[in-house]
Amino acid sequence: MIALFVTFFSAVILLFAGLNKKESAFSLFAVVSLFVSAALSFACANQMVSFGMLESWVPANMMSFGKEQHLFAALLAFITGFVILMFRENENLGTDQLGLMMFSLCGAYMMVSYEHLVMLFLGIEVLSIPLFVLAGANKQNLASNEASLKYFLMGAFSTGIFLLGTAFIYGGTGSLELEMMGIKPSFMHAMKGMPIPVLINAGIILMSVGLLFKVAAAPFHFWAPDVYEGSPNRTTVFMATIVKVAAFVAFYRLLNTFGGIKDSWASWLTVLGGMTILWGNLAALGQKSVKRTLAFSSIAHAGYLVMFLLIADGTNTWILWFYGFSYAIASVLVFSIANQAYQQTGDFSFDAFNGIAKKCPIVAVVLVIGVLSMAGIPISAGFNAKFYLFSFAWQHTPWLVGIGLLGSAISVGYYFKFFKHAFLKESNNEMQFVDRGLLISLALIIVALGAMPWAILNLVF
Amino acid sequence: MEVIIIPIIASLVVIAMGKRIPMWLSALFSLLPILLVGKYFQQMGVEGGWKTIFDQPWISDNIRFTVGFDGLTGILLILTNALVPVIILGGIRNDENRVKITALTLFMQGALNGVFMAQDGLMFYIFWELALIPIYFITLTMSGVDAFKITLRFFLYTFIGSLAMLASLIYLFLHTANYSFAFESLRAVELSHTESLFVGGGILLAFLVKIPVLPFHSWQADTYTNTPAAGTMLLSGIMLKMGLYGLLRWFLPLAPESIEFYQPWVIGLSVAGVLYGALIAIRQKDMKRLVAFSSLSHVALIAAGIFTLTDAGLEGSVLQMFVHGINAVGLFLVIEIIERSTGTRILGELGGLAKNNRLFMVFFMLIALGTVAVPFTNGFPGELLLLKSVYTYNHNLALMAGLTIIFCAVYIFRMVQFSMFGEGTGTVAALKWNEILAFGILIVGVIGIGFMPQLIIDIVHNSIVQIGQWVSEARGVMS
């Protein structure tokens, strides 16, 4: 809640204070406020401070602010802060974008802490609508326009699907509140012979489709590569990290309420998960553009996280948190290196990376760490995340884990393209990277999460 | 513990010092661990099982950073920490990649020590993967024609194998009583036959790819050929031993129920590989390729020996691991020096190198003899034991595998002939102190083991006996 509060008001300030002004000063303000809200919600999570009065404003059946929610809020704010920090030198667009990004972050907060489907719906929309705008932020750039329009149309469409699902659920269970919703179907499931009403089944499916669209899982992922490619880099990173994590939290909370009738949705979700993993990794193999490659890799990661949906039981949420955190950190790292390379070479094919190893070895090493983490190779946060996920998922969905292993084997095929270009290829154009300190610190976080994850997990969960 | 940390720190130091690092200093770094190994020997001794040196929670309370020591580990530690100095002394050219390769080699040393000492399944896997990274980047320094393709094939091949192993380990982990990856608790898991087939198969795959056994070898020759000498030496000298060590240390104890099923297959494939490698080696032009295939053939024999499950096979395999490490590194060092001074390693273009550098000639000859397994060189006792073990398993297979002692003579002496003898214009530059030192270490191994193989046998005896007991118990339970 506090995070929502701080973020919202600083967003408002940014929006009006710095309208169409140069952002350098304001972006720092935004970063500070984000880190503050991250720190505060982290503090709340560990009962170091509490804002009970603030939270009492919100009816308890609308949003809940438990430890879990605070932690996810902290994660989201922290990552967003880094995104804005790393990309502050980017295309010099008005401050309003920062505001919009932070508004959509507010939507993300709502998605992680909703108790009532209205809140979920609002969260999704508050998350999405600013993103429609942000995707098209490069007004003159046709690609950006296209991305924005595609994202908007498909997003609206999926919203419609989602809403129909919500309506069915409403009709089927007679409620829109999470803990109410779950009761009736699981009760019916408990006594045999009584079939789950079509409404509920259909409702679950349709809502899931809406969310699967947000997390970009096959076959509802088609928007992702195009939109990621067309949007400004900063927006792309934001979408690839924040949106995914928030949507997955929302998704798992939703499915968790229907845990009583798990077997009615586990089967097709497993299929979609496997499909997503394979599709993402395979499609990424042949890509020329770094952005598209990373887009497909993010789709693949969505596929891995579907595993989590299948094993989520409310006690092992830390897996999602850890996975989301390591994944987000790694993507921010790789994306920002790619972005800087792009700024200097002007093309977004892998050739932008040519000869980095020669010119600035440090950045090359950092890149290696980030990419290895995404590929899930020890010692890195990515490996531990995958390891936790797979080893927990093994008993429930062994086949999906098998596909996951296969997928991460395939993924090596495209992740190592970075090394090919960074270490093997030569190029004669000059290159120097800013924010080395930040890059290195991110890399250190990754290695630390890889070397002593339990220390950190003990800190948070 | 320190054995793992020191080299990694050293590698960081090397990176930090950059070009200013003198070679003798890095060699000194790489020599430090062997002192510690000596200390372990003198503290721990080789009796009484696999003793834990250091232990603390890592990935989780039950997935620990556990470092153990016993004869088997000790031998491989000696091998690693004796060969890495050799590699640093002799194997790294003084070009712009020197610092990078040195650092990576030191890092590798740490990772390898980790692999050989890990007493925790996941730790073993992590270091197993970690050892893959530096060698990958060492190979990447060689910007060959399709270097990327080759390195990718190499990495993917081994990585897929490792993933299979990881899956098996996780499966075992989930069936342990206390959700622990500790070697003992993994071993305690009772598997049904089919389970053990899958689990064992997964673990086996990783090792067979790494060894490599026919037909999983297609990464090998190209990678050897397109890697800087240091990389080749690391690969053939030490990394292959990871697979064999894994077979002994992890596969046999963890999935003994599946041995019955895999034994004939693996032995068959290995013997096939012995002949296959030898036959191909006979006609190779590129010396590196030649030695690559010869090592394919030699290592396959070791694998066969392990799977005969006889004392001779198991202990002979360890002996031969050690020996092959020395000889392979030696041969590649020779090739590297030849290539350095003549600029080529193609047999057709060489010849008459013996004329002006007798010392080099002697070193080459001794190592070659070791490889051909002439008595009083290190190759002989190991090969004797392995052939003996295969013989006890099946006479005809032994005969086929035995052909290797003929073929080996053919291709090694062919290599010697066409590189060193005959009329040739090439010359080998006089050896520098570091190269002589490197060769010296190797030669001590060649002759010493040739006369006193029993030293090594005694060291590993207890560990092997225990493994043998576990296996026989499990098979007893089954039959």
Added chain:
Amino acid sequence: MSLLNIFNQVEISHYIYLSTVLFAIGLFGVLFRRNAIILLMCIELMLNAVNLLFTAFSTYMGDSDGQIFVFFIMVVAAAEAAVGLAILVLVYRNTRKTDVSFLDQLKG
């Protein structure tokens, strides 16, 4: 029986069918039309179908949440439409087209 009776005894299921059909119409509109504006309208139709369904349910169950939800949907739909049209204008400025099938720069 006469038409009147039918009006009297409309059951919830009929509402479900009706709104589902409406939704389907909107959906197929989205699928088969190319003009972005019409697409937008079709999406609005889908949303309204959902609204109808919500109201029907809430009256049927005597629960107000559904009707509140409807208001939220309306608001959001309006916002969406606004943003959407803005984007559309933007695109139109650059391409002089409102036909979505021409937007295939980004692919692969």
Added chain:
Amino acid sequence: MIFLPLMGFVVNGILGKWMPKSLSGWLGTATVLGSFVLAVMNFMELSGGTPEIASINTKLFTFLSVGDFHVDFAFQFDRLSAVMTLIITGIGTLIHMYSIAYMHDDDGLYKFFAYLNLFIFNMLVLVLGSNYLMLFFGWEGVGLCSYLLIGFWYKNVDFGKAARKAFVMNRIGDLGLLMGLFLIYDTYGSFEYQEVFRQVFIGTADSTAVNTAIALLLFIGAMGKSAQIPLYTWLPDAMAGPTPVSALIHAATMVTAGIYLVIRSEAIYALSPFAREIVMWIGLATSIMAALIGLKQNDIKKVLAYSTVSQLGLMFIALGCGAYTAALFHVITHAFFKALLFLGSGSVIHGMHHEQDIREMGGLRKKMPITYLTFLIGTLAITGFPFLSGFFSKDEILVSAFTHNPLVFGLALISAGITGFYMFRMFFVTFHGTYRNHHHPFEKVHESPLLMTLPLLVLAVLSVVGGAVNLPHYLGEGISGGLHHLLSYDGGGKFSPILMYPEHVIELSHTAEIGLLAMAVSVFVIAFLYTRNKYVVKGAVPEADADQQGMGKVLSNKFYVDEAYDVAFVAPLEGASDTLTHYVDEKAIKSAVDGVGKGGFGLSKMLSKIQNGNIEYYLVYMVIGIALLLAFNLF
């Protein structure tokens, strides 16, 4: 005793470079001489000592001990090894001495002596080892040394080829031997001679088939080492090495290792008549074939080489007939006169400045009388001139053959006769007639220095009186059969006899004896007269290999055996290698692996086609997805 030569090797090998040539030479000689003296002393202790002891066993350390597999690094000095040791070290000393002069102008002298010492060391290990594995050590070791020494002049590619051929062929034999050893271990659970033979004696092996198998496998090894069909072709090529090497390795000592092995394993052979038959017939075939080939060789050393092969064949005949004493006897005498002949030829070559073709020689007796004289003695000895060493030993073999099977006797006699022909042919062509070398004036030809002639003289004496070690019994019981008694020593109560089944002294009626002798002598005489008539009186000159006709062509081309082997083994091997390399490895396996990767990329291309950028399709895909989901879960 054993490690003196090793010491010599080490010192020569390491310091030799900085030592004056003569020093390293004398050092090498001294070490061997030293071990000879030691051997003599030990031998005295063995037989002269009271009470007589069967053997001196010394265990140095455990070489390998794994589970039930236990091998000691131990030595056993019994009568058989003693005899061999004396031959090796004795003749070794002479040849070392000889080489000092012969190799004096080679800058690799120290290396040469290092190798020679190493060879002596390995040879001693071979004959003195107390178990089969030690024997195998020496076995491979001497093979290695012959590789090194044949390829001594490494600049010459052909020599290198010959060296590798020798080593590989030996290796083939070694494989057989190795398998034999494994079989022995499996059957009798040990490598120690005494243990194994005890087991054999009490009949541990369930069937004679096992023993036959062992015997045959061991014999394969013997074939390789002792140059029997089909593994003999390396020996003539091995003449590429320096002449002393040919004398030492390929005449006197190494090639007799096979004989030693068989005699050593007598206990096993005794149990399998079949194996003995094989041995005999192969020996016979080899002997005759080699003798025939020898008829038409023009290279002085090649002739001697083939004569060696043929003599070895004779020895195997003896072994096959179970006449182990005779075989060993012939080993000894053969060592004497063949070493003599080789050194003589060496001296000739030395005098002719490395001219080896006898057609380029002639009338050398004026120039090098000592060589001439000694060579004559050698020739007479080998051809069995009455009462020279060769006469007795060969005669004994013939006798044993006769008692075993008259047919064998006949054939053996023929081959012995042929010996006469080619030896005298060579002898006359070389030393009589007129000098025929044009680009190398007759005046330059010179007698060799004392250092070379001295060994010649010693060996000459030995080949004259060498027969004394085992005089036939008809010359009087007292002096006869020394070697026989030596070998059939029963081990003085302890279980360590050399021959498990003491062979009966062949008792033929004197008439028969005389008859055989007469035959042998008459054959000798015929050969002598014929060749003398042809090459001295008529002064004929052998044709060059090129213009040989008919049978002669076949002979001078050695029955085309080498060519046959090339076609039969070498070519297929290389073919197989190429096939595997290019087709199996590249095409099949690697492309299979890469195919997987390519498939992945293909799929990737397919998927990116689906992603065609048109939003309408995306929507359709989505709706299809939804429809499928609903369909599968609701209906």
